[in-house]
Amino acid sequence: MALVHETLILLLLTFSTWCFSTSISTNSSTTTSLAKLPNATTAKPKRLVTKLIHQRSVHHPHYNQSETAKERIELDIQHSIARVTYLHARIEGTMAANDHRTQLSPSSSGRTIMANISVGQPPTPQLVVMDTASEIFWIMCNPCSNCDQHLGQLFDPSKSSTYTQLCRTPCGFRGCNCHPLDRSPFSITYADNSSASGTLAYETLVFETSDEGSIQIPNIEFGCGRDIVYNNDPGYNGILGLNNAPMSLASQIGHKFSYCIGSLADKSSNYNQLILGEGADLEGYPTHFQALRGMYYITMEGISIGERRLDIAPATFEIKENGAGGVIIDTGSTLTYLPDDVQNLLYKEVRNILGGSFRKVIIETYPWLYCHLGVVSRDLVGFPVVTFHFAQGADLALDTGSFFEQLTDSVFCMAIGPVSATGLDNRSSVIGLLAQQSYNVGYDLVNQIVYFQRIDCQLLSG
Numbered sequence: 001m002a003l004v005h006e007t008l009i010l011l012l013l014t015f016s017t018w019c020f021s022t023s024i025s026t027n028s029s030t031t032t033s034l035a036k037l038p039n040a041t042t043a044k045p046k047r048l049v050t051k052l053i054h055q056r057s058v059h060h061p062h063y064n065q066s067e068t069a070k071e072r073i074e075l076d077i078q079h080s081i082a083r084v085t086y087l088h089a090r091i092e093g094t095m096a097a098n099d100h101r102t103q104l105s106p107s108s109s110g111r112t113i114m115a116n117i118s119v120g121q122p123p124t125p126q127l128v129v130m131d132t133a134s135e136i137f138w139i140m141c142n143p144c145s146n147c148d149q150h151l152g153q154l155f156d157p158s159k160s161s162t163y164t165q166l167c168r169t170p171c172g173f174r175g176c177n178c179h180p181l182d183r184s185p186f187s188i189t190y191a192d193n194s195s196a197s198g199t200l201a202y203e204t205l206v207f208e209t210s211d212e213g214s215i216q217i218p219n220i221e222f223g224c225g226r227d228i229v230y231n232n233d234p235g236y237n238g239i240l241g242l243n244n245a246p247m248s249l250a251s252q253i254g255h256k257f258s259y260c261i262g263s264l265a266d267k268s269s270n271y272n273q274l275i276l277g278e279g280a281d282l283e284g285y286p287t288h289f290q291a292l293r294g295m296y297y298i299t300m301e302g303i304s305i306g307e308r309r310l311d312i313a314p315a316t317f318e319i320k321e322n323g324a325g326g327v328i329i330d331t332g333s334t335l336t337y338l339p340d341d342v343q344n345l346l347y348k349e350v351r352n353i354l355g356g357s358f359r360k361v362i363i364e365t366y367p368w369l370y371c372h373l374g375v376v377s378r379d380l381v382g383f384p385v386v387t388f389h390f391a392q393g394a395d396l397a398l399d400t401g402s403f404f405e406q407l408t409d410s411v412f413c414m415a416i417g418p419v420s421a422t423g424l425d426n427r428s429s430v431i432g433l434l435a436q437q438s439y440n441v442g443y444d445l446v447n448q449i450v451y452f453q454r455i456d457c458q459l460l461s462g
């Protein structure tokens with residue numbers, strides 16, 4: 001069978017190398033106050049639900065109508081590489097003794113998914129990046145240097161009746177003002193050298209309920225960012241950290257959360273959502289996670305295409321003794337990255353199924369990306385589901401919309417890259433957002449379980 005190899009030069013992006021100098025320092029000596037869910041009169045807690053919007057959605061205030069699918073995916077690829085490289089740098093950082101990067105927080109650039117969280121009283125909605133590998137919730141605060149491109153209303157602590165400064169010297173009573181020199185600073189620097197710094201404070205978060213009421217969650221510790229540095233339009237007002245660190249919103253609100261991601265290709269979808277705390281949807285197939293270096297590692301056991309299980313040695317996905325390897329589930333990367341030999345094996349199988357009828361396309365800038373001429377929705381009807389298998393029998397099933405990306409009108413690519421594309425050889429795999437489409441993913445931080453439930457997000461909303 002002669003496969004015609006046709007080389008199309010589609011992308012001529014200059015891809016700069018990413019350097020990392022990243023640190024977070026908070027100087028809070030006071031104990032973190034755990035926000036309590038309000039005492040509901042009924043036993044069933046009300047759900048703290050917030051819509052999720054992706055950066056290329058029509059619902060995003062900076063939606064750019066003239067941006068093409070190709071441009072969008074180029075950004076996905078660039079961003080995903082930067083993200084995975086960044087996660088690897090964090091892994092490296094913890095391995096070297098006394099490396100300041102042990103306290104890294106993740107990159108925030110590129111296409112990501114954002115929550116709309118209302119802060120303060122009166123509530124001011126803020127679009128913040130949902131990041132399962134980040135440990136702090138921060139937003140831009142007035143007065144602010146370099147926040148000109150913030151979205152919507154800039155949060156102004158002086159206009160909120162519920163804002164309370166966090167002081168280094170504990171206050172005798174709530175609401176007391178601390179001396180500017182006594183304020184607790186925070187500062188965070190990301191992979192692309194963007195950064196945010198300011199002071200730590202407490203605020204009330206406000207969630208709307210389906211009956212047009214609202215629920216207030218008081219005393220949430222967060223970072224009020226007053227000095228922001230970034231290169232490009234960030235397209236967000238802050239970061240919503242959801243890892244298992246004490247200051248993450250997941251830890252502060254009930255130690256549970258779940259998110260439902262429908263189709264990222266659907267620019268007008270309005271059903272993607274995040275639920276925080278007790279009302280989170282923890283349903284479907286459970287698998288244990290291990291939180292290491294602020295990231296959620298899950299135990300991957302294999303991959304199938306259709307009924308056929310690929311021949312992958314079980315140890316391939318294990319976390320190695322030196323801390324390399326393992327599989328991270330992440331909301332910050334769009335694409336998925338698997339060990340090179342696994343990605344190759346997967347592609348070999350895909351090519352067998354596609355046969356000679358699809359011409360191969362080489363993308364000059366990303367030669368590792370496996371692409372063919374064709375249209376996913378038209379030509380790949382009946383292509384078998386690709387299933388990632390995890391411990392305890394949990395599965396993540398990728399249909400063609402999750403496994404492939406339509407790069408241009410006539411070229412589609414496998415949305416899975418080799419870990420080596422990031423320039424590192426540490427073989428930590430990352431499961432990105434595209435692979436999590438059509439799923440509700442629930443996290444129980446107390447019992448360390450991730451739940452995968454295949455569902456139409458529309459059924460969960462409302």
Ligand SMILES: *[C@@H]1O[C@H](CO)[C@@H](O)[C@H](O)[C@H]1NC(C)=O
Pocket residue numbers: 025027168185
């Ligand atoms: C943190 O606070 C302590 C006590 O106020 C101070 O000595 C120390 O220099 C501060 N560290 C940073 C990084 O600001």
Ligand SMILES: *[C@@H]1O[C@H](CO)[C@@H](O)[C@H](O)[C@H]1NC(C)=O
Pocket residue numbers: 039
């Ligand atoms: C909340 O419920 C707990 C336990 O039922 C009770 O002890 C406490 O007084 C209640 N607090 C408020 C503010 O109602």
Ligand SMILES: *[C@@H]1O[C@H](CO)[C@@H](O)[C@H](O)[C@H]1NC(C)=O
Pocket residue numbers: 064065066067068071
């Ligand atoms: C929107 O996208 C087009 C095409 O990529 C680009 O030329 C233009 O600068 C973008 N506009 C904004 C406001 O970013």
Ligand SMILES: *[C@@H]1O[C@H](CO)[C@@H](O)[C@H](O)[C@H]1NC(C)=O
Pocket residue numbers: 053059060061116118125127208
């Ligand atoms: C965020 O939520 C507020 C309050 O519900 C709403 O007015 C605003 O339109 C939302 N923003 C976006 C971008 O959806």
Ligand SMILES: *[C@@H]1O[C@H](CO)[C@@H](O)[C@H](O)[C@H]1NC(C)=O
Pocket residue numbers: 017018019020021191192193
């Ligand atoms: C970030 O800053 C460092 C130190 O100034 C520099 O070496 C590095 O190239 C910068 N990285 C990026 C991506 O701009």
Ligand SMILES: *[C@@H]1O[C@H](CO)[C@@H](O)[C@H](O)[C@H]1NC(C)=O
Pocket residue numbers: 095322323324423424425426
């Ligand atoms: C990870 O990969 C980098 C670059 O290939 C290498 O320098 C480093 O030693 C590796 N670390 C581990 C723990 O394998």
